[in-house]
Every structure is written in C-alpha cells, then in structure tokens.
Amino acid sequence: MIKNLKSKYLWTKLIFKATKDPLSALSVLLFRLGLKDKCKCAFKYLGNIELDKNDIEREYFDYLILACSQKLSKVGINNLKAFLNQRNNKIIEINGIRFLNSVVYSIYETFVEEQYRVRKAKDDETVIDIGGNIGDTALYFASKGYKVYAFEPIPEVYKLALKNINLNKNLADRIKFINKAVSSSEGEIKISYDGLEMSGGASAYTNGEKKIRVKSTTIEKIIDEYNVKPYLLKMDCEGCEYEIIKNSDLSMFKEIIFEYHRYENFENPKILIDKLRNQGFKVKSHKKLAEIHFLGPIVEVGIVHMVKNSQ
Template sequence: MKKIKYVKDYFKYLKNPISALIFKFGFKKECEIKLKKSNEMVKLREIASLNRLMYLLTIAKSEKHAQLLEYIKELDTNEKIVIINDINYINVHNTDFKEKHPVNYEICIEEFFSDDEWDMLTLNNRDIIDIGANVGDTALHFAKNGANVIAFEPVKHLYELGLENISLNPDLKDKIKFINKAVGGKKGKLNIETVSTDAYINSTDHYEIDVITVQDILNDYAFPADVLKMDCEGCEFEIILNEDLTMFNEIIFEHHSKIAGKDYKPLIEKLKKEGFKINTYPVAASKQDFDDIGIIHAFK
C-alpha cells in the first residue's frame, strides 16, 4: 500500500509524473520537475534530490513551493551553503556529516516549508531561552526577527554544526549565545550516545554533558525571563513539572508524549495554575496525531 501511495504522490503533485518516475528508476540522467499547483520547475540530476522533494511536497505549504524548489536545486547542485527563509546553513549533503551521523537532522530546518511553529510569537526585542537548539535553526530564526537568544544543545555534533551555521550569518551571530549543555529539572550529568555509525553498531561511544536548570540560566547568565522555548524530546516534562516558571511572559514548546511515554495534559494543567492561557497547534511535518506530538503555547 505504501508503494501505491508513493506512486500516487507523483500524480498528485507533479505535472510530469511519468517523466519523473522514469528519471527516478534510472532511465534518464536528468529531469525537469514541474509542479501542478504552480508554474515553478526545477531541473534535477540526482535521484536523492527528487526523493527529498517528493517527501517535502507531502508536508509543504503551497505558498512555499517556490522556496522549496530553490532549496532542492541547491541540494542537487551540491552547493556548500543552502538558504532557507533567508538564513544560511551548511549543506550537510555536500559533507561527510551524513555518513558519520545518519540521523535525519535536516528535517528540523525543513520544517519551515510545512509549519510556522513559532510564528505565534512576537519576536522583535524579545529575550528567548532556546532549549533544544539542534543545529541553531530556531536561534537563527529568532535572531533574524529581532530577538536576543541564549540557546542550549547537548548533542556535540549538532552543537558544532550549529556553531558553523551561526557563523554563516554574521549579521545575526552577535544576537545568539550558543551553549553545549542540557537543561532539565535539576542539576546533574547526562550520558549521551554519540550519534555515529559506530554507535549504531556497538553502542559503546558516549560522553557526559552538564545538565543545568532554567533557574541556573536566569542566574548564571543573567538572562531575562521573557520567552522560554523548548524542543527537547521529552525534557519539557521534567522542566515544567519541577520548576516554577511564573516569571516568564510566554512559554512555547513541542510536547513529545510519544517519545516520553507520558500524557501532555498535566503540562497544560500546571501552566494554567501558574497563570498562563493555552493554545495548541499540530506539527504537520511529523504526520502524527496531536496526542503524540504537538505545539503548546502558554501566554499571559
């Protein structure tokens, strides 16, 4: 059934599905891909680029198709830098990053095409704590829109790639402090398996990282309590349920109930008790139900 749906997607999104499928199965060396709902087109040489495009078309907003095709073109021509929403990123498909780190990291920056996850925030002149900063994509987005950001990413290879991405945007880097630490409900150490090919084989490659609290951020870095953003694969439960967050004006986070094996509803109840109003939003890129993953925006 998946294979049937896969082929149907070519007919759903493309003006020339047969030509694209012939290219996909290796019978053409290149193909000009034309989208049904626009006049946009892109000439591709790499089948991997077509595969990437077809996946993203299933989640992308139609008004962002032009930017999506420009991004796919940059991937296909092996540009060293790709541009999404006027922000520069390392093209990991043109490095050895993907070979050493097979996790699909780039979906975090590609969510721009499918979700406007943080657009409910007013960003200009805001002070944002970014927990789970990944490769710096959210920190760069916040800074681009006028915010000052202190961002935390515990996974070393993502943190290092984040530093590179920030360096590619010299007009924004002075607005971002990027830190290789985890944030949780209490101080301690976190043991992290290195995401590498070897780790997948023998699971022996690991390291420890410092864990600090939200209160530590406010105290140790003298950072204002304004906006708290979390996308940290489950740490939101520990932070929200164990810390007093009443000093913040807004809190926005992805809940990862499926990953954490916990119900997100107690998070909403706790935030309501602390004086916050709540809005919720789906995450289109995940293709999952809100009960499994979703955006929760708490505001006063």
C-alpha cells in the same frame, strides 16, 4: 515487514498528496522505489521539478514530499523554492540567513514548515532555545530581533552550529550558544547519539547504540546565571519537554513553544498542556506533524504554541 509495509503505504499517500496529477504521482512513486534513476514531475506549489538519486540520498526528496503534501504559507512556499534551488550549493541562504548545506531537515523544519513562527521582537525580548541543534532556530529568532540563549548538548552538533552562526555576522552578537543539555536538575546526563545527520533524534530517552555523557543545567540556573528576562521558551529536546514542564515553574515566560515526542512508554502530551494551563497559559496552536515520523518508537510528534492568557 509490517513497519516496512506501513512506511511504503505512508510514502505512497504523501506522494499522491504532494503531486499535481496521478501520472506525476506514479512517476514519483516509481522513482522512490528505485525503478527509475531520474524523475521530472509536477509538484504542488512548485510546478515541474527534476530529481535524481542524489536527492534521495541527501533526503531532499523526503522534504519535498513532506512540504508539498501539507498546507504552507506564502513565506514557507518561497523558502521551499529557495531550499530546493540551492540543494547542490555548499551554502544555503534563506531569508538572508546562511547555512552550511548539512543536516538539512533542521533548515526545512524552521524555514519551510515554520514550526517556530513568531512575531518580531519588541524591546529586545529574550528567547531560551532548548535543543539548539545546528543553530537554525537561534538564527531565526535573532533575525526577528530577539536575544537568544541557545543550548545544544552534542559537541559535534554544537561546533556545526557555531560555524553557521559565524556565517551570519549581523546576527551573531544576538546569540549566546552554550554546549549543555537542559533538564530538571543540574549535573550530567547520558544521551543516545547516532551521528550528525540524525542529530535531531539525539535523546536521553532512547536506547541508541552510542551514548555520550553531557553536562546539564536547568531553566532556573540559566535565568540566574545569564541574568535573563524571559519572554519565549522554545523546546525541541526529544523527550526532555516532559521532564522540564512537569517539574518546573515556567510562569515567568510569556510564550512557550514546544515539540513533544510521545514515545511508546510516555504519557499523553495533554498533561503538559494542562500543566501549562495551570500556570496561566492558553493554547495558541497545536499541530501534529507529518505521520511519516510516527514509525518506530515514537507514536506521535507535535508542536504546541502557548501564550499567557493576558496576551
């Protein structure tokens, strides 16, 4: 009951931040509570938007509220409009990159919130992408000119990523997508996985009903096996960022962007920042993500972008 009340409170607060006026907020709230079948209201950045129950079921409503309740760049606003305008299409195209209309939160995070925003690549710089999910970040980095080695451990998610990459023939040759987890040691690990739509929550550090065994490699092995000259390390791996950062020398990278997940039994993410500072990095940005994510076993989620002191 407490979590349910907290959830309602958080959604109410976000709805009032996302809408242009109190009447719109009230109408959206009634719609979200199931007291209205449809809703046409004024949102920040977008003006009037018409919504129906399908938008709640497919989670477009959630991401509309999250987006309009925070500060977005001009690029993010344009991508939000494209994201919503195509929500009934089989294929979504944003910034010239095409995706199957599935697992939409990944598209939202990468192209609307711009969680992994980077400059264009110079001299064919390379990204190691840990937590490749549906291929959204790999395609984003490739569109910026980077060579990408992406790792996704869940076979079902990996197969969807390959489909998305194949929709973008102009970028596919810049991406090597590998069906493995990355940790601090080689071998196998067990990951909790609750289905494709919840793939972003697949983790070796939670106790889901379904667990699958996957192969695991290390950053050192990746660099050696693929002869990678590392530039950027991106991590979104639902807890493995602790294991990797605490047990690895990452000083060969120039930039590191990681999403941290502070579960109830996890240490403060400050230890990860301090470890990387000791390896010659400084914080470029640190953003805590929308508090609606804090329900359940995760008490804090954030994105940290660190760069070498010389940059």
